[in-house]
Amino acid sequence: MRKRxxxxxxxRSEAKTGHQLVxxxxxxEMKVMVAVKRVVDxxxxxxxxxxxxxxxxxxxxxxxxxxxxxxxxxxxxxxxAGAAAEVVAVSVGPAQCVDTLRTALAMGADRAVxxxxxAAPVLPLSVAKILKALVQVEQPGLLILGKQAIDDDCxxxxxxxxxxxxxxxxxxxxxxxxxxxxxxxxxxxxxDGGIETLSLDLPAVITTDLRLNQPxxxxxxxxxxxxxxVIKKVTPAELxxxxxxxxxxxxxxxxxxxxxxxxxSSVDELIHKLKNEARIL
Amino acid sequence: xxxxxxxxxxxxxxxxxxxxxxxxxxEQSISGSYWKLxxxxxxxxxxxxVGTPQASNYxxxxxxxxxxxxxxxxxxxxxxxxxxxxKLNADDISYFRTILGERNVVEDEDRLSAAxxxxxxxxxxxxxxxxLPKSSQEVSKILHHCNSRKLAVVPQGGNTGLVGGSVxxxxxxxxxxxxxxxxVSLDKINGILVCEGGCILENLSSFLENExxxxxxxxxxxxxxxxxxxxxxxAGGLRFVRYGSLHGTILGLEVxxxxxxxxxxxxxxxxxxxxxxxxxxxxxxxxxxxxxxxVSILTPPKLMSMNLAFLACKDFTSCQKLLLEAKRxxxxxLSAFEFMDRHSMDLVLSHLDGVRSxxxxxLYNFYILVETTGSDETYDKxxxxxxxxxxxxxxxxxxxxxxxxxxxxxSFWRIREGISEASVKVGAxxxxxLSLPVDQFYGIVEEMRNRLGEAAKVVGYGHLGDGNLHLxxxxxxxxxxxxxxxxxxxxxxxxxxxxxxxxxxGLGLMKANKIHYSKSPETVQLxxxxxxxxxxxxxxxxxxxxxxxxxxxx
Numbered sequence: 001m002r003k004r005x006x007x008x009x010x011x012r013s014e015a016k017t018g019h020q021l022v023x024x025x026x027x028x029e030m031k032v033m034v035a036v037k038r039v040v041d042x043x044x045x046x047x048x049x050x051x052x053x054x055x056x057x058x059x060x061x062x063x064x065x066x067x068x069x070x071x072x073x074x075x076x077x078x079x080x081a082g083a084a085a086e087v088v089a090v091s092v093g094p095a096q097c098v099d100t101l102r103t104a105l106a107m108g109a110d111r112a113v114x115x116x117x118x119a120a121p122v123l124p125l126s127v128a129k130i131l132k133a134l135v136q137v138e139q140p141g142l143l144i145l146g147k148q149a150i151d152d153d154c155x156x157x158x159x160x161x162x163x164x165x166x167x168x169x170x171x172x173x174x175x176x177x178x179x180x181x182x183x184x185x186x187x188x189x190x191x192d193g194g195i196e197t198l199s200l201d202l203p204a205v206i207t208t209d210l211r212l213n214q215p216x217x218x219x220x221x222x223x224x225x226x227x228x229x230v231i232k233k234v235t236p237a238e239l240x241x242x243x244x245x246x247x248x249x250x251x252x253x254x255x256x257x258x259x260x261x262x263x264x265s266s267v268d269e270l271i272h273k274l275k276n277e278a279r280i281l
Numbered sequence: 282x283x284x285x286x287x288x289x290x291x292x293x294x295x296x297x298x299x300x301x302x303x304x305x306x307x308e309q310s311i312s313g314s315y316w317k318l319x320x321x322x323x324x325x326x327x328x329x330x331v332g333t334p335q336a337s338n339y340x341x342x343x344x345x346x347x348x349x350x351x352x353x354x355x356x357x358x359x360x361x362x363x364x365x366x367x368k369l370n371a372d373d374i375s376y377f378r379t380i381l382g383e384r385n386v387v388e389d390e391d392r393l394s395a396a397x398x399x400x401x402x403x404x405x406x407x408x409x410x411x412x413l414p415k416s417s418q419e420v421s422k423i424l425h426h427c428n429s430r431k432l433a434v435v436p437q438g439g440n441t442g443l444v445g446g447s448v449x450x451x452x453x454x455x456x457x458x459x460x461x462x463x464x465v466s467l468d469k470i471n472g473i474l475v476c477e478g479g480c481i482l483e484n485l486s487s488f489l490e491n492e493x494x495x496x497x498x499x500x501x502x503x504x505x506x507x508x509x510x511x512x513x514x515x516a517g518g519l520r521f522v523r524y525g526s527l528h529g530t531i532l533g534l535e536v537x538x539x540x541x542x543x544x545x546x547x548x549x550x551x552x553x554x555x556x557x558x559x560x561x562x563x564x565x566x567x568x569x570x571x572x573x574x575x576v577s578i579l580t581p582p583k584l585m586s587m588n589l590a591f592l593a594c595k596d597f598t599s600c601q602k603l604l605l606e607a608k609r610x611x612x613x614x615l616s617a618f619e620f621m622d623r624h625s626m627d628l629v630l631s632h633l634d635g636v637r638s639x640x641x642x643x644l645y646n647f648y649i650l651v652e653t654t655g656s657d658e659t660y661d662k663x664x665x666x667x668x669x670x671x672x673x674x675x676x677x678x679x680x681x682x683x684x685x686x687x688x689x690x691x692s693f694w695r696i697r698e699g700i701s702e703a704s705v706k707v708g709a710x711x712x713x714x715l716s717l718p719v720d721q722f723y724g725i726v727e728e729m730r731n732r733l734g735e736a737a738k739v740v741g742y743g744h745l746g747d748g749n750l751h752l753x754x755x756x757x758x759x760x761x762x763x764x765x766x767x768x769x770x771x772x773x774x775x776x777x778x779x780x781x782x783x784x785x786x787g788l789g790l791m792k793a794n795k796i797h798y799s800k801s802p803e804t805v806q807l808x809x810x811x812x813x814x815x816x817x818x819x820x821x822x823x824x825x826x827x828x829x830x831x832x833x834x835x
Binding site for chain 1: 384585586587590591592637639640658659662666669670673678680681682683684685686687688689691
């Protein structure tokens with residue numbers, strides 16, 4: 001999915017729909033939409049369900065996906081730099097996603113939208129379709145997502161939504177600079193050989209890598225302000241999106257357990273073990 | 282990471298190392314060879330694990346440089362060896378070999394020197410023998426022999442103590458329970474755990490967490506410290522405000538007395554009013570009455586919902602009021618209320634890598650960590666936030682942040698827990714662990730700051746919820762003039778304000794002759810009588826805890 005240079009981007013962006021509409025807005029009125037996912041907390045030790053159908057999520061600490069936190073932080077910085085007027089956080093999933101959205105509001109997002117998709121996991125293509133529908137409602141100039149969620153590690157949603165919207169995309173961003181006048185986002189990506197720089201015409205999709213920024217904490221004054229902010233609730237049906245399980249999880253298993261080490265009492269014993277048990281001598 | 286930390290530490294420890302000049306090649310060999318630093322929490326700097334290759338690596342330092350024995354805190358070097366104690370002979374050693382087997386009777390110099398010095402490298406003994414028993418019966422046989430031969434003994438756990446209680450003063454035989462690390466049973470209905478005294482706290486914690494329980498105590502040294510040592514020192518730690526003292530959570534003990542008697546008090550009952558509750562004698566007795574070989578402990582259920590706030594207050598009065606309000610508003614879910622002053626914050630930010638202030642916009646006078654633990658995340662969070670917002674409106678809190686995930690919680694805790702680690706990087710540190718009435722709590726910090734002026738950096742932090750202050754005084758090097766300005770002033774001040782000179786660290790060697798600041802002569806006399814009754818030859822952990830006892834008994 002790598003695109004090189006501005007030419008390609010321009011070709012693609014000229015073909016897209018709705019482009020002129022957003023472009024007509026001035027930068028200070030631009031909206032940034034951020035997708036945030038509720039996942040098992042990064043620091044929790046994952047346990048696989050006994051029936052191997054997935055990982056245990058009941059009675060487990062859930063938090064905002066770390067890459068989504070970075071995405072939100074970037075959006076807030078763009079707004080604070082005056083390049084955008086509003087940050088809208090969006091989450092797709094069960095009712096408890098409201099907690100994740102509260103966190104987003106406490107970090108500084110202006111509004112939130114919760115797409116209540118019920119308890120069943122929503123797969124990347126469905127999320128992308130839902131986000132596309134929301135983009136058409138909200139008309140943001142920029143959509144920022146985490147490059148992947150740490151639960152399923154799919155790393156697909158950002159690319160899919162860019163494809164569905166026919167918007168240019170800058171994935172795995174490690175630096176984002178927005179030019180308000182030219183309506184262009186410059187995105188740096190860490191690739192094998194060094195840093196790749198992309199220039200994207202807005203509106204565009206950006207997915208964030210770990211080193212893009214360090215997310216802020218939710219301060220008490222912001223938590224207080226968040227109390228009066230609105231979380232709008234919609235259903236996939238209202239967005240005319242049908243949730244189809246297009247992938248089936250066959251089995252989830254734990255990695256093989258590492259065997260405990262032994263302490264040998266002498267060099268001879270070590271050599272013996274290396275020769276006869278490890279068979280590497 | 283280990284290497285860089287190690288060399289930084291080494292730089293901080295230069296003050297300790299006297300004698301030969303430092304050739305750079307030595308420096309490299311040292312910084313590349315030792316201390317495995319894992320989870321960094323307070324108190325636990327180096328994991329001195331007796332009898333492992335790590336331990337002998339650790340000793341490279343000791344061999345390369347002469348380590349001057351430091352006697353900051355209270356003088357220890359001038360304690361004479363008690364001539365009533367016998368000296369080890371070959372027969373003793375061969376007897377121990379018949380009991381314990383060849384491997385667990387350690388005379389190896391490298392392993393001995395690791396066991397002879399405490400983790401702060403403050404106190405150093407000269408024991409010639411380390412014994413590693415595997416059962417209560419072996420402990421019993423060892424003590425029976427030592428008692429009849431009048432061989433002095435020092436019981437040792439993880440050797441993470443801060444007052445020199447776990448290392449020999451002279452040539453005492455070291456008995457380390459590291460091999461007695463088996464879990465005996467867990468009552469999964471009542472959460473009653475029975476285990477051997479040598480179990481490492483962290484291992485017990487992870488075992489319990491898989492079973493849906495937690496240890497009622499948690500402290501910085503958990504990766505090394507042993508439960509038997511925790512009990513012998515009546516360790517406090519971070520969960521104290523919620524789960525209380527070990528006097529409440531320990532249900533039973535098995536203790537081996539000085540004469541080898543195995544005292545079975547290993548009850549697993551919540552309630553048992555039959556006769557004197559003797560187990561309490563051994564909780565906090567610092568190895569002077571017996572060796573704890575088995576433990577029965579009540580463990581609370583593991584609760585999923587934890588919330589943490591890092592707050593700033595303008596003055597100490599606000600911190601006090603906030604504590605009161607927190608107790609009222611949060612009630613049962615309050616699980617920690619920790620406090621640190623701006624000097625502590627400053628210390629951590631300037632000496633530890635990768636630590637950032639959660640409230641970077643300015644440096645406030647006081648910081649508070651409030652933690653709640655409960656069973657309903659949303660409910661607990663709402664409750665905590667409501668309390669915080671109200672306190673902010675009332676002006677008790679100037680600013681604050683609430684952790685949104687575990688990672689953020691850990692980074693807030695890292696600041697509070699990193700103070701101890703940061704304090705040793707300045708050079709020399711004099712540590713005091715005081716219990717004070719909450720209204721007097723911060724007074725001693727300000728007094729010491731005025732008293733010492735530019736000569737020292739004084740920080741105050743601790744468990745405000747338990748009235749436990751950690752007073753750390755840092756100077757570039759150890760200096761007897763500075764010490765003379767600190768002691769006995771700190772002890773006198775504490776005594777005058779009806780505090781205790783040892784809240785959770787114990788007396789050990791550091792405060793061996795300081796008990797009278799906190800206990801009346803009659804009380805000390807009774808303690809001496811008890812000691813004499815249980816250990817008539819005074820072989821258990823001599824020269825420490827209550828030096829006066831030693832005098833009284835003689």
